[in-house]
Amino acid sequence: MRSFEKLEVWQRSCSLTVEICQHFDDCNNRVIKDQLVRSAISVPSNIAEGAERFSRKEFIQFLGYAKGSAGEMTTQIIIANRLGYVNDKATQTWIKTLQEIGAMILGLARSLGSEL
Numbered sequence: 001m002r003s004f005e006k007l008e009v010w011q012r013s014c015s016l017t018v019e020i021c022q023h024f025d026d027c028n029n030r031v032i033k034d035q036l037v038r039s040a041i042s043v044p045s046n047i048a049e050g051a052e053r054f055s056r057k058e059f060i061q062f063l064g065y066a067k068g069s070a071g072e073m074t075t076q077i078i079i080a081n082r083l084g085y086v087n088d089k090a091t092q093t094w095i096k097t098l099q100e101i102g103a104m105i106l107g108l109a110r111s112l113g114s115e116l
Contacts, residue, residue, distance in 0.1 A: 002052070007047065008104065009101060009108060012104070013043040013066070014044045016040065016043075016101070020036060020094070021041075024037060029083070029085065032080050032085060035076055036073065036076040039073045042066070043066045043069045043070050046065040046066035047066045049062050050063055050066070056113055060109050060113070060114045066105055067106065067109075070105065071102070073098055077094050077095060
């Protein structure tokens with residue numbers, strides 16, 4: 001098991017990504033589907049990429065990218081909800097999960113020495 005696979009934030013973001021991908025699997029709106037799936041995949045991918053880098057500074061930088069992608073996902077989920085592709089319950093659940101993931105990313109960055 002690689003080091004990033006042990007991180008709870010990576011595990012949770014992967015689980016959310018799988019849930020998002022499954023939910024939008026049959027979505028006919030390719031723009032919404034593709035953009036949301038890309039941003040979802042970006043969160044755990046950036047956490048992993050940062051963890052595999054050679055310095056704390058780079059890891060922190062990639063955590064920033066992951067947190068940004070989580071914000072992007074939140075916006076896209078809200079838009080998908082307004083367009084009728086996601087019900088209110090799923091929207092609220094996913095946004096709450098993203099808030100928790102964002103807080104975990106921030107906590108991890110701070111533990112690595114970021115002055116955020």
